[in-house]
Structure formats: structure tokens, C-alpha cells
Amino acid sequence: MNATAINRPEALKTPDDIMADFRELLVNGCFTTELCGLNAVGLEKFNSTGFPSRKNEKFTYLDVSDLAKAGFHLRKEPSQTTQSQVEAQLLPSTHNSRVVFVDGVYMDHLSDISAVRGQVELIPLNEAFTQFPEIKISTLNRAIDEDDPIANLNTAFTINGAHLRIKEGEQAQAPIEILFLAARNKSYPLFTAPRLVIDIGAGAKADFILKNTREFGSYLHNAVVDVNARENSESVLYQFSLHGGSAWRFFKLNVDQYAKSSLKLVNVSTGARISRYAYDWNLKGPGASMEIRSLAALNNKAKSHKYATIRHQAPGCSSRLLFKNIVNDESRSSVDSTVIVEPGASGSFSQQLIRNLLTTDKGRADNKPNLMIHADDVQCSHGATIGQLDEEILFYLMSRGLTRDVAARSLLNAFAREVTNSIKEPYAAAVVEENILRRGEE
Amino acid sequence: MLVIENLVAGFEGMEILKGISLKVKKGEIHSIMGPNGAGKSTFSKTLVGHPEYPASSGSVTLDGKNLLEMEPDQRAREGLFMAYQNPVEIPGVNNVEFLRMAYNAKMAHLGQEEADPMDFQDIVREKMGLLNMSGVFMERDVNEGYSGGEKKKNEILQMAVLEPKVAILDEIDSGLDIDALKVVAENVMKLKNENTALIVITHYQRLLDYIKPDYIHILSHGRIVKSGGPELALELEATGYNGFKTEAA
Numbered sequence: 001m002n003a004t005a006i007n008r009p010e011a012l013k014t015p016d017d018i019m020a021d022f023r024e025l026l027v028n029g030c031f032t033t034e035l036c037g038l039n040a041v042g043l044e045k046f047n048s049t050g051f052p053s054r055k056n057e058k059f060t061y062l063d064v065s066d067l068a069k070a071g072f073h074l075r076k077e078p079s080q081t082t083q084s085q086v087e088a089q090l091l092p093s094t095h096n097s098r099v100v101f102v103d104g105v106y107m108d109h110l111s112d113i114s115a116v117r118g119q120v121e122l123i124p125l126n127e128a129f130t131q132f133p134e135i136k137i138s139t140l141n142r143a144i145d146e147d148d149p150i151a152n153l154n155t156a157f158t159i160n161g162a163h164l165r166i167k168e169g170e171q172a173q174a175p176i177e178i179l180f181l182a183a184r185n186k187s188y189p190l191f192t193a194p195r196l197v198i199d200i201g202a203g204a205k206a207d208f209i210l211k212n213t214r215e216f217g218s219y220l221h222n223a224v225v226d227v228n229a230r231e232n233s234e235s236v237l238y239q240f241s242l243h244g245g246s247a248w249r250f251f252k253l254n255v256d257q258y259a260k261s262s263l264k265l266v267n268v269s270t271g272a273r274i275s276r277y278a279y280d281w282n283l284k285g286p287g288a289s290m291e292i293r294s295l296a297a298l299n300n301k302a303k304s305h306k307y308a309t310i311r312h313q314a315p316g317c318s319s320r321l322l323f324k325n326i327v328n329d330e331s332r333s334s335v336d337s338t339v340i341v342e343p344g345a346s347g348s349f350s351q352q353l354i355r356n357l358l359t360t361d362k363g364r365a366d367n368k369p370n371l372m373i374h375a376d377d378v379q380c381s382h383g384a385t386i387g388q389l390d391e392e393i394l395f396y397l398m399s400r401g402l403t404r405d406v407a408a409r410s411l412l413n414a415f416a417r418e419v420t421n422s423i424k425e426p427y428a429a430a431v432v433e434e435n436i437l438r439r440g441e442e
Numbered sequence: 443m444l445v446i447e448n449l450v451a452g453f454e455g456m457e458i459l460k461g462i463s464l465k466v467k468k469g470e471i472h473s474i475m476g477p478n479g480a481g482k483s484t485f486s487k488t489l490v491g492h493p494e495y496p497a498s499s500g501s502v503t504l505d506g507k508n509l510l511e512m513e514p515d516q517r518a519r520e521g522l523f524m525a526y527q528n529p530v531e532i533p534g535v536n537n538v539e540f541l542r543m544a545y546n547a548k549m550a551h552l553g554q555e556e557a558d559p560m561d562f563q564d565i566v567r568e569k570m571g572l573l574n575m576s577g578v579f580m581e582r583d584v585n586e587g588y589s590g591g592e593k594k595k596n597e598i599l600q601m602a603v604l605e606p607k608v609a610i611l612d613e614i615d616s617g618l619d620i621d622a623l624k625v626v627a628e629n630v631m632k633l634k635n636e637n638t639a640l641i642v643i644t645h646y647q648r649l650l651d652y653i654k655p656d657y658i659h660i661l662s663h664g665r666i667v668k669s670g671g672p673e674l675a676l677e678l679e680a681t682g683y684n685g686f687k688t689e690a691a
Contacts, residue, residue, distance in 0.1 A: 390530075391493075392530055393530050393532055395492060395493070395514060396526070396529070396530045396532070397532075397540070398491075398513065398514040398515040398518070399490050399491070399514045399515070399517075399518055399523075399524060400515075400518055400523075400540070400544040400547075400600065400604070401515050401518035401519045401544045401547035401548050401551070401604070402515055402543055402544060402547055403513075403515050403547075404513070404515070406543065406547075407515075410535055410540070410543070411532075411534075411535070413534070413535075414532065414533060414534025414535045414583075415534060416534075417534045418534070
């Protein structure tokens with residue numbers, strides 16, 4: 001892997017700076033030769049969309065202007081991360097079914113899929129581009145269609161990613177953990193751009209766990225994951241994004257689902273300086289079903305933004321979206337989700353619900369559930385609620401001997417369970433519950 | 443012993459309790475009866491520390507400790523319990539988990555060993571057996587989707603597990619048909635022992651057919667206007683509350 005081709009820090013201060021830096025990188029050679037075209041597409045797209053402002057409808061609720069001022073650098077030295085450092089971060093059930101990125105770069109030698117070898121293939125993205133032209137074409141096509149400026153930055157600056165394939169008809173024997181590990185590095189603000197392509201074969205089944213480790217200092221995690229869920233496949237994608245602290249976390253998920261496939265995303269996050277999760281989801285085949293269960297538990301001045309576009313493009317598809325936010329302290333949450341039922345997608349079923357629990361007067365929650373229906377015979381609903389901890393219930397719990405703090409935590413936990421109950425891996429569920437209730441730490 | 447002396451309390455600035463005094467000893471059953479608006483709910487909520495029903499003067503002590511200086515949770519840990527007329531529903535909070543937290547809060551307060559989930563299952567099962575309750579209660583969230591009778595049974599289960607020194611039963615007969623009333627009342631009587639005192643608040647004499655009080659107090663316009671033995675209920679049955687209001691005047 002030629003991930004360390006950059007031999008000088010690249011300060012990314014403004015879009016013009018980024019352009020200049022990238023031109024120089026192109027002169028010096030790409031990160032990897034095979035991904036050069038992809039990087040070029042990303043740069044061109046970013047150049048056309050420009051740096052996002054509040055005027056961009058995808059960023060109405062989120063001011064990211066600080067990003068341009070942060071003076072980010074790309075990774076400039078090889079990773080020194082060891083196997084034991086990786087293993088310390090893994091869930092107990094995924095030691096031999098892991099895909100490891102360090103500071104945004106896929107690490108083949110730190111990854112291990114021996115527990116699922118018969119069902120799963122994993123190769124670096126640059127090799128996938130060479131060996132499987134169809135992967136290169138579909139990834140490039142997605143990049144060409146991408147209109148999210150931050151995702152375009154990922155495409156422009158991804159050093160190397162991974163391609164993960166669940167073989168047709170196979171069921172992965174263990175959950176596959178995709179670990180985004182932040183190496184300790186406080187010397188400069190780091191720009192990372194992990195890229196993962198997941199192909200779930202027809203009739204295949206697998207659970208995936210995406211997890212961030214704690215970042216230190218100013219750190220931009222800007223990940224893009226492309227998923228193709230083939231006919232009759234069934235998968236669950238868990239995303240645990242805890243310990244955000246002072247990091248910027250951006251995540252873009254692009255999904256194409258084919259006939260009768262089922263894909264569920266369970267996202268639990270505790271916020272960050274800014275966290276933004278964008279989902280671009282196409283239900284392309286008849287009878288495809290998707291679900292998002294998302295929980296953000298935010299403290300201090302954390303900001304969390306969810307932006308989802310779900311397109312029903314075939315008959316008989318279903319989508320279920322549940323976004324829940326616990327807004328503590330001076331934190332902010334926003335959810336902007338749109339379900340589009342395209343012409344011909346008759347028999348669609350869709351539910352959207354955004355629920356917010358504000359525990360203080362200084363928090364803020366913005367909600368914008370949208371529905372655009374261009375077909376007949378559909379059943380769609382959307383709604384949003386904002387509430388506070390119920391004082392009568394708090395009193396009831398206290399009158400049984402629980403302190404106010406314990407009573408409040410019980411209610412926060414109860415609010416969260418509609419999402420956390422979906423986590424099948426017990427250790428992960430326990431870690432998540434512990435972290436979402438840790439108020440005032442982040 | 444619970445000692446209430448000249449308790450004055452109100453709601454939203456209105457004085458509702460106008461000086462109530464009462465002594466309740468271990469093992470005794472006292473019934474507070476009165477018409478709508480007499481102050482029965484204010485009395486119970488003030489005792490357990492509801493923030494909207496503050497006491498403005500007087501004192502309430504339990505075994506010599508001043509309850510009025512305590513938060514609701516502290517009062518509960520000291521041994522005060524109230525079975526609510528309309529218990530709240532708490533979706534997402536499992537009944538048994540909640541009960542274990544409450545039980546362990548009390549045990550920690552008493553300096554005794556807390557129960558782990560397995561041990562606590564045994565404790566709850568024993569109490570549920572005593573009260574002839576279905577195991578389904580263990581699986582469900584607190585009061586969520588319960589019928590009126592189930593909610594009252596669940597309150598009595600909590601009382602059984604927490605073993606309070608003083609239990610206030612706030613109109614637990616309301617909304618129950620006669621069969622459900624009998625079951626709930628019989629369960630209460632199964633829990634009666636020499637260490638637990640009961641304060642039974644009710645409109646109607648019918649509850650007292652099952653929970654036999656040692657003393658009855660008639661509450662009217664925020665005052666106890668008459669106290670007596672069980673025979674007072676029969677007098678009340680014959681005359682209604684109007685006679686007692688006149689007596690108060």
C-alpha cells in the first residue's frame with residue numbers, strides 16, 4: 001500500500017488551498033495510482049459544489065465554517081499502530097472479523113477476517129479497482145453523482161480504502177467490526193478520509209459494526225461507506241460513535257438495495273464538536289425494506305446533525321426511520337429527513353418519526369421530516385416531537401427511594417431503549433448504554 | 443411512629459390543610475375519610491413530599507426524624523410509601539429493574555447488602571406468590587398498558603417488596619369493580635404486620651369492609667373534624683359527610 005506517498009503536511013484552510021494542495025499532489029503522484037481517478041472526481045465535484053455554507057440545503061442546520069479555518073493536514077507519516085493496540089479497541093466477538101482503518105487509511109496488515117473467511121472477502125480498494133472493473137465503475141459512478149461537498153472531500157483525499165464482500169448465499173458467522181482507529185497525534189489537526197465499499201451478495205446475511213475510537217485534539221473523521229445490498233440479502237449495520245469530544249465527525253452512507261433485500265441501520269452516538277450523519281438510500285428493487293434506528297445522546301456543546309434521503313424507486317418497498325435525540329446542557333441536534341416515493345413505486349410503506357428529549361432550557365432541537373409522494377397506493381406517515389423529562393414520573397420514581405439523578409437516568413435510558421434494544425451484541429449494548437448515560441463528560 | 447402536628451399545607455398558594463394532627467403507631471391502621479375537596483389528596487401528597495404540595499407550617503416526624511426537611515426519595519428510604527390513586531405509566535422502565543433499584547436504594551440506606559438481579563428475582567417471585575400475581579408483571583414496563591386493577595396490584599407489589607414503616611393507600615379503591623377491590627384489599631391485609639402502619643384514604647366505607655381500620659378520621663375543609671373507632675364508618679354510612687361538616691362549623 002502506498003498510503004504514505006504524501007511527504008509534507010498539507011494545510012487545508014480554504015477551498016482554494018485544497019485545490020492548490022491537490023494539484024500539487026497530482027504533480028507528485030496520487031496517494032495510490034489506482035485511486036487517482038477517484039480522487040480527481042472528488043476534487044472536481046468539490047470544486048463544483050464549493051465549501052458548504054448554510055445556504056446549502058444540506059447544511060441548513062449546521063455551520064461548518066470552522067472546518068475551513070482549522071488548518072487540517074493530511075496524514076504524513078506511516079502508522080505505528082500495533083496489533084495489540086487494535087485488539088484493545090475491538091469488541092470481544094470481532095477479534096477475527098475486523099476491518100481496520102487507522103487515521104482514515106485502510107490497514108490490510110491489521111485487519112483479520114479469519115473467523116468469516118469462507119463467507120467474506122476483504123481486499124484493499126486499490127486492488128479491488130484493478131481486479132474488479134465493475135467495482136471501480138460503480139464507485140466512480142457514485143462519486144460522480146455525489147452532491148455532498150464533505151463527501152466529495154472524502155473522495156478527493158481518500159488514501160486507500162477497503163472492499164468487503166459477503167459471498168452470495170452465505171451467512172457471516174460473526175459480526176464484522178469496522179474499526180476507525182485514531183492514532184494518538186496531537187501535533188497537528190488531522191484530516192482523515194476512510195472509504196469502504198460493502199457488497200452484500202444475493203441471499204447473504206451479515207451484521208456489521210462500525211465504531212470510532214476516541215480522537216485526540218482537532219481531528220476530522222470524514223468517512224464514506226458505499227453499500228450494495230443484493231437481492232434477498234439481510235443485514236444490520238450498527239454504528240457506535242462514542243467519545244466524540246472535540247472531533248469533527250462526518251459520515252456518509254450511500255446505499256443501493258435490490259429486490260426483497262433488507263438492511264437496518266442502528267446508529268448510536270454521543271455527539272462531537274460537530275457530528276453529521278448523511279444517508280443517501282435507494283430502494284431500487286421491488287419489496288426492498290430499510291430501517292434506521294438512531295439515537296444521539298448529547299452533552300455540553302455537542303452538535304449532531306442527521307440528514308437522510310430515502311428514495312422508494314420500486315413497488316412494494318418499505319422504510320422505517322426513527323431518530324431520537326437526548327439533548328443535555330447546551331447541545332444541539334437537528335434531523336432533516338426526506339422520503340421520496342418516486343413514480344411507479346406503488347404499494348410503498350413509510351414511517352418517519354423524530355423524537356427529542358430536552359433536559360435543559362439551553363439545548364436546541366430542530367426537526368424537518370419531509371415526504372414527497374409521486375405514486376398512488378402508498379401508506380406514509382411522518383412526525384416529530386420535542387419533550388422534557390416528565391416531572392410527575394420523576395416524582396413517582398423518587399417516591400420509591402431513587403434520587404432525582406438516578407430517576408432521571410432511568411428515564412433517559414427508557415427513552416434510549418427503543419434504539420438500544422435493537423443491539424443484539426450484549427457487550428456492545430452494555431457499552432453503549434453506559435456511555436449514553438454518562439452525562440457531562442464529553 | 444409517625445407524628446403529624448398541626449400540619450398546614452396547600453397547592454398553588456391556596457391553604458388546603460389547616461392544621462392536621464395525627465399519631466400513627468406501628469401496626470395500626472388509620473383511615474382518613476372525607477368528601478371531595480376535603481384535602482385528602484393534599485394530605486397524602488404533602489406527606490410524601492410532592493413539590494406542588496408544600497407544607498407551610500407544622501411538623502411531620504417518622505421515628506423522630508423530620509420528614510418535611512427531606513426530599514421525596516429520602517422520605518421513601520426512611521420508610522414512607524404511598525400507593526397512588528392513579529399510578530403513572532413509565533414506558534421503557536422494566537417493572538422488576540425499577541423495583542430492584544428501589545429495593546437496593548433502601549438496602550444501601552440501611553447499610554445492608556444490595557440484591558443482584560438473580561437474587562432479586564427470587565425476592566420478587568416470593569412476594570408475587572404471596573399476592574397471587576402473574577409472572578407477566580415481571581416482564582412488563584412499569585404500569586404501561588395496565589388495567590386499573592393491575593396498576594393497583596402493582597402498587598401493592600411495590601409495597602410488599604419495599605416493606606415500608608408507613609404505607610399511605612391513596613384511594614386505592616377508585617376505579618375498581620367490587621371483585622378487583624376485594625383482591626387488592628385482601629393483598630393489603632396479607633402485608634399487614636406489627637411493623638407496618640397503614641393510612642387508608644378513601645371516600646367510601648366499602649373498602650373498610652376488607653381493610654379493617656383501628657381508627658377513622660373524618661377530614662373536612664382541611665381539618666380532622668372527628669376521630670373514632672371502626673363504628674364511625676357506620677355512622678358515616680347513615681348520615682353522610684354533611685353531618686360532619688356541620689359538626690365542624
